Amino acid sequence: MSNDAATPSTPTQAAPTPAARAALRWSDAAAAAAIVVADQVTKAIVLRELPLHDSVTVIPGMLNFTYVQNTGAAFGMLNSADFPGKTLVLTALALLALVAIGIYAIRFAGETRLARVGITLIFAGAIGNLIDRARLGFVVDFVDAYWSGWHFWAFNVADAAITVGAIALLLDVVVGARDAS
Numbered sequence: 001m002s003n004d005a006a007t008p009s010t011p012t013q014a015a016p017t018p019a020a021r022a023a024l025r026w027s028d029a030a031a032a033a034a035i036v037v038a039d040q041v042t043k044a045i046v047l048r049e050l051p052l053h054d055s056v057t058v059i060p061g062m063l064n065f066t067y068v069q070n071t072g073a074a075f076g077m078l079n080s081a082d083f084p085g086k087t088l089v090l091t092a093l094a095l096l097a098l099v100a101i102g103i104y105a106i107r108f109a110g111e112t113r114l115a116r117v118g119i120t121l122i123f124a125g126a127i128g129n130l131i132d133r134a135r136l137g138f139v140v141d142f143v144d145a146y147w148s149g150w151h152f153w154a155f156n157v158a159d160a161a162i163t164v165g166a167i168a169l170l171l172d173v174v175v176g177a178r179d180a181s
Contacts, residue, residue, distance in 0.1 A: 028116055032124035039157035040127035043140040055144065066144040068154045071137070094130045101126060114172040121165025128158030 046067050050056065055066040072090070105119040132139040141154035155163075 014145050029118045031112050032120050032127070035121065035124035035157065036051065036128050036131070036133070039161070040131060041123070042106075042142070042157050043128075043132065046140055046142045050142070062145065064144040064146070065142050066154060068140050068141045069136075069138040091130070091133045092127065094133055098126045098130060112172055114175065118165040118168030118172060121161040121168065123157065123165075125158040125160070125162035125165065128156070128161070132158075 046065065050065065050067040052067055052069065055064045057064050101119065101123050103125065129139045139156070139158075141156050141159070143155050143160070145152045
């Protein structure tokens with residue numbers, strides 16, 4: 001007599017070997033490094049080629065490269081605020097956020113490919129913007145997307161990585177919640 005209720009209906013996934021985990025970590029680190037390099041190279045080009053607030057049309061009516069300096073936080077929050085030690089405070093907060101992301105990645109994320117991609121993108125983007133803030137005192141933003149009279153906040157490669165990474169993590173949570181029964 002067979003006991004079908006005791007046998008799982010889905011095959012169990014074998015845990016990755018230590019070598020496979022190490023290879024994943026290296027590939028994630030290489031991807032993060034590539035994103036940081038792409039971010040810093042594009043920002044260096046903008047700093048070299050575009051005067052502050054100048055603009056180059058990429059797609060008429062939709063996309064310009066416009067050099068702006070973000071002295072605030074995400075989406076320009078605190079840009080207009082001026083207080084002693086602002087750069088130091090925002091750099092320290094960015095560093096603290098980076099540590100928190102690292103701790104989260106080590107303790108909770110990384111079980112799925114989507115979570116690893118999300119964490120890698122967020123981590124790389126945070127590093128790219130932290131480099132700017134520590135080195136320049138502001139973040140270089142230059143991608144100016146708009147439609148008619150509506151402009152999105154100017155952003156950069158690091159910001160795009162953070163946004164896509166956050167979406168990947170949200171999708172992982174939604175998909176994970178659906179898969180868990």
